[in-house]
Amino acid sequence: MTPQSPPTQPKTSVVPRRALRDGVYDAILEKLLDGSTPPGSSLNIDSLSRELGVSQTPVREALVQMEHTGLVARTALKGYRVAPPLSADQMTELMDARAVVELAAVERAALRAADLLSELRAAHARHVLAAHEVARLRSGEGPPTGYADLRECFTADWAFHLVIIRAGGNHFLTQMAESLNAHAHRLRQSVDHGTFDTDQAVTEHAAILAAFESDDPTAPVEAMRAHLTAIDRRSHAEEDGGG
Structure with missing residues (x-):
């Protein structure tokens, strides 16, 4: 047996x-x-x-x-x-690193734009809805939820970026981008919790989506570059006490 x-x-x-x-x-x-x-x-x-x-x-x-x-x-x-919030120099270094990684991914993703458009449009729609909910709750039209309403918006924002980064087809770029996004939470520590850039981010994402929908393979890179530059500018404005 x-x-x-x-x-x-x-x-x-x-x-x-x-x-x-x-x-x-x-x-x-x-x-x-x-x-x-x-x-x-x-x-x-x-x-x-x-x-x-x-x-x-x-x-x-x-x-x-x-x-x-x-x-x-x-x-x-x-x-x-x-930990203390990021200093102005650290913010600049973080955004510079994001630009290096994300623009490299966008350049690759732009070569197969047709394959990612459906998913990118869905990610953008989710981000729009999340940003609208933040605006509604912050205007007093709904029950206060603290940071929870912002968490969904941050998640949807990053999901939009991830669609593009993953479409670049380089797993190492994706890993580096996700690591940098984890560090970006420290940037959010520096933001005045009474003001957020959700509306600007949605508008800039719409421009990135339109760039991918165009026939110009260089347009997505330039649209993403403009978006990352604007994030950097806004982060420094918050650090300096500006709007």
């Missing part, structure tokens, strides 16, 4: 654990970006785990992930603290 192999254990813990970690990451990120946990604030793992109703492990994992993007800093014997 052939001996039976011992039953294999189902691998059920990896995805739920990752989902839990990601959920904790999003919850802590919201605290950092909504102004309730300002730069320099201490982030106590035990307190966060009690507040979020989870064990300390996913909190610790989320903070390690945030440390890699510069959102938090860890000091020996003192634990984690919210």
Whole structure:
């Protein structure tokens, strides 16, 4: 009689654990970006785990992930603290790096514009709806939702960029772009939470979409360059106290 192999254990813990970690990451990120946990604030793992109703492990994992993007800093014997906002020079360096990576991806994506138009139009429509909801809630037409209404708009904004970046067909460019977007959260720490550039971003995305719809393969690159330059200009205006 052939001996039976011992039953294999189902691998059920990896995805739920990752989902839990990601959920904790999003919850802590919201605290950092909504102004309730300002730069320099201490982030106590035990307190966060009690507040979020989870064990300390996913909190610790989320903070390690945030440390890699510069959102938090860890000091020996003192634990984690919210990192300071990006300086003006760091903002410029971040946007310069985004331009290098994204313009390279756009140049490649423009060669297959017809293949991405449907997905890009859908991403733009989602961004328009999210921006409209932010404007509606900020005008007092709906119940206040804190940072949650902005999170959907930021997500839709980045999703538009990702459609183009992925269409470039270079996985390494995509990885670099996603890493830089994680750092961009620190730029959002610097924004006055009473003013946002959602309307400008929607208008600039519309110009990028129109460029991809044109027959000019150079137009998407120039439209994206203009958009990234405008983001840089607005970020410095916020830093300087302007509008």
